Amino acid sequence: MSSPPPWSGSNLLVFEPRPSRPAPRQTVGMIGWLQTNLFNGWFNSIFTVIALGFLWQTVPPILSWAILDAVWTGGSDACPPGYEGACWVFIFNKFRVLMVGLYPGDHLWRPILAGGVFIALALVTVLRILNPKKLIALWFLIPLPIYWLIAGGLGLTAVDQSLWGGLMLSLGLATIGVLISLPLGILLALGRRSNIAVIKAICVGVIEPVRGVPLITILFMASVMMPLFLPVGLNINNLLRVQIGIILFSAAYMAEVVRGGLQAIPLGQYDAAKSLGLNYWKTTALIVLPQALRHVIPSLIGRCIALFKDTTLVIIVGLLDLLGMVKASAQDPEWLGHDAEAYVFCALIFWIICFSMSRYGRSLERQKEEE
Amino acid sequence: MVSKDIMIQMIDVNKWYGNFHVLKDINLTVHKGERIVICGPSGSGKSTLIRCINRLEEHQEGRIIIDGTELTKNLKNIEKIRSEVGMVFQSFNLFPHLTILQNLTFAPIWARRMPRAEAEKIAIKHLERVRIPEQADKFPGQLSGGQQQRVAIARALCMNPKIMLFDEPTSALDPEMIKEVLDVMVELANEGITMVCVSHEMGFAKTVANRVVFMDGGEIVEENEPNEFFNNPRWDRTQLFLSQILS
Numbered sequence: 001m002s003s004p005p006p007w008s009g010s011n012l013l014v015f016e017p018r019p020s021r022p023a024p025r026q027t028v029g030m031i032g033w034l035q036t037n038l039f040n041g042w043f044n045s046i047f048t049v050i051a052l053g054f055l056w057q058t059v060p061p062i063l064s065w066a067i068l069d070a071v072w073t074g075g076s077d078a079c080p081p082g083y084e085g086a087c088w089v090f091i092f093n094k095f096r097v098l099m100v101g102l103y104p105g106d107h108l109w110r111p112i113l114a115g116g117v118f119i120a121l122a123l124v125t126v127l128r129i130l131n132p133k134k135l136i137a138l139w140f141l142i143p144l145p146i147y148w149l150i151a152g153g154l155g156l157t158a159v160d161q162s163l164w165g166g167l168m169l170s171l172g173l174a175t176i177g178v179l180i181s182l183p184l185g186i187l188l189a190l191g192r193r194s195n196i197a198v199i200k201a202i203c204v205g206v207i208e209p210v211r212g213v214p215l216i217t218i219l220f221m222a223s224v225m226m227p228l229f230l231p232v233g234l235n236i237n238n239l240l241r242v243q244i245g246i247i248l249f250s251a252a253y254m255a256e257v258v259r260g261g262l263q264a265i266p267l268g269q270y271d272a273a274k275s276l277g278l279n280y281w282k283t284t285a286l287i288v289l290p291q292a293l294r295h296v297i298p299s300l301i302g303r304c305i306a307l308f309k310d311t312t313l314v315i316i317v318g319l320l321d322l323l324g325m326v327k328a329s330a331q332d333p334e335w336l337g338h339d340a341e342a343y344v345f346c347a348l349i350f351w352i353i354c355f356s357m358s359r360y361g362r363s364l365e366r367q368k369e370e371e
Numbered sequence: 372m373v374s375k376d377i378m379i380q381m382i383d384v385n386k387w388y389g390n391f392h393v394l395k396d397i398n399l400t401v402h403k404g405e406r407i408v409i410c411g412p413s414g415s416g417k418s419t420l421i422r423c424i425n426r427l428e429e430h431q432e433g434r435i436i437i438d439g440t441e442l443t444k445n446l447k448n449i450e451k452i453r454s455e456v457g458m459v460f461q462s463f464n465l466f467p468h469l470t471i472l473q474n475l476t477f478a479p480i481w482a483r484r485m486p487r488a489e490a491e492k493i494a495i496k497h498l499e500r501v502r503i504p505e506q507a508d509k510f511p512g513q514l515s516g517g518q519q520q521r522v523a524i525a526r527a528l529c530m531n532p533k534i535m536l537f538d539e540p541t542s543a544l545d546p547e548m549i550k551e552v553l554d555v556m557v558e559l560a561n562e563g564i565t566m567v568c569v570s571h572e573m574g575f576a577k578t579v580a581n582r583v584v585f586m587d588g589g590e591i592v593e594e595n596e597p598n599e600f601f602n603n604p605r606w607d608r609t610q611l612f613l614s615q616i617l618s
Contacts, residue, residue, distance in 0.1 A: 271427050272464035272523075276478035276530060277454025279446070286481065290468050 076334050090338040091345050094329040101165020101320055107157065111168050114149045117142060118171065126360055140179060161239045165320040167349060173321070174308040177246045184247065185254025189262060190284060192255065210252035215310050218245045223317035242314055250307045257299045261292030294368050301361030305354045322346055376403035378534055378565045379424060384433035386419060393419050394430065395589040406566040408576040411586035412612060417569045420586070421536050424567065425456045438533055454482050457527030461539040463519040465511035471522050472507040475529050497525040501555050517548030521555055535559065537568040571616055577601065585609050
């Protein structure tokens with residue numbers, strides 16, 4: 001601002017940063033990779049050899065059981081007792097039951113269509129075709145027509161809920177569970193941080209007891225005890241009671257995950273939003289939650305995966321989800337001795353769905369890191 | 372006096388954190404267009420004082436009247452006053468999940484219900500004023516500290532505030548970035564906006580302040596126009612403080 005500094009104008013040396021050199025070349029090629037990753041030192045070399053030996057012993061038998069010696073065609077007599085290969089015919093035969101339970105055959109197009117819509121929705125989500133707002137709206141809207149397709153009514157023949165089962169039931173319970181328990185969990189988390197003592201007490205009073213008991217207990221209470229406390233005439237069916245139990249349980253956990261995210265938001269963010277004249281709800285919905293939820297994406301996805309797997313517990317209150325149908329199928333007298341195939345198939349389905357969720361979560365995190 | 376309109380009036384304001392008496396009988400009047408610099412050692416209550424002006428902190432005794440409206444528990448009043456009092460923080464507090472442009476248009480759109488196009492036009496105008504229009508589509512994390520603080524100033528200006536509060540705006544900046552922020556603040560001061568600034572930048576105080584307020588132990592020790600304040604401090608405490616920061 002004032003007079004030029006004393007050194008200006010004199011014959012100064014001109015500083016030029018020296019050009020950057022390329023980074024030292026890594027060891028490349030197949031041999032190099034092997035050396036750095038498998039044989040860098042005697043300790044790792046021994047491990048590599050042991051691991052190779054282990055794989056040599058285990059992979060070929062698994063391959064021959066699952067593929068080479070497996071039975072792919074025929075009827076129940078195609079795989080006699082004591083046969084060494086996997087009997088995939090059994091799975092093909094039971095496929096419909098595993099997918100939709102006892103859903104009546106002449107209405108089968110309805111769960112198939114519903115499944116198609118669901119898969120399309122999942123693809124739209126993974127491929128990021130829609131912006132987040134529309135995507136969230138879709139996830140909350142689509143379950144309504146899907147429910148209508150499955151349950152019937154309004155022009156479609158009603159299909160009793162006792163006939164629903166298999167993967168359809170697992171996915172239904174898990175999807176509705178996540179869709180309702182996440183917003184509920186967010187509200188509980190916000191309530192737990194509220195300055196208003198009553199709201200805080202209510203939220204703690206919901207979260208802590210629910211988190212303190214196993215899901216089985218909650219399902220059992222929802223299924224067996226809740227009818228005893230409901231007023232006479234108010235009859236909530238078993239499936240809905242179980243769904244409510246799952247939602248409550250999941251919401252309590254989601255709430256604690258979200259609370260962790262809320263704690264990571266610096267107080268300065270609240271100060272800034274307040275100082276601009278924004279009220280509590282706008283600050284929370286537009287400044288705090290978007291940041292807090294991004295912080296906890298990995299844990300939230302973890303909760304979704306856990307919830308999906310937890311739905312297998314509904315078997316204890318008489319609902320036959322995918323795992324329930326697997327157990328039931330394995331006991332079919334016509335197909336005895338095929339528990340292994342049934343459980344492997346069940347595990348594969350669960351793994352595909354859970355792994356996809358986990359990969360999707362990972363890609364969300366990466367997107368966040370890029371911003 | 373620059374003008375007879377009183378923008379900020381604090382009368383016998385007291386505040387405690389638990390048992391700690393952080394503001395003691397504060398009386399301060401700021402007129403329209405005045406520029407006040409508040410200084411003092413850390414823990415003297417200067418940040419608390421400035422945060423009481425838009426009720427980021429609640430005072431327990433006394434009255435605070437902003438442009439004719441008294442700060443009470445009435446939430447609507449508080450939100451209205453806040454939207455007319457801009458604030459710039461030591462740690463910028465930009466919204467990291469929004470772009471620079473979205474940071475600037477956020478409050479006009481959501482607190483004032485301004486149409487997006489209009490809000491963006493105003494935002495660009497203020498970004499040009501703080502000389503970083505080319506950063507509009509970046510995220511705060513991609514900017515230097517000095518740039519972030521200039522964005523924060525622009526964000527506050529987008530609400531067209533009657534009063535600007537600055538809470539140690541340059542304390543978190545690297546030395547080479549302090550000047551770019553102070554330059555923007557000097558320009559603002561020259562445009563005649565009412566400013567209250569907690570700062571240790573004595574050069575800034577000398578150039579733009581109408582009055583310098585010195586605080587210690589939760590009290591206003593002395594208050595004077597800058598020349599008198601720096602050349603003839605009345606209290607030993609002020610003298611000691613000045614000797615520490617000017618040496």
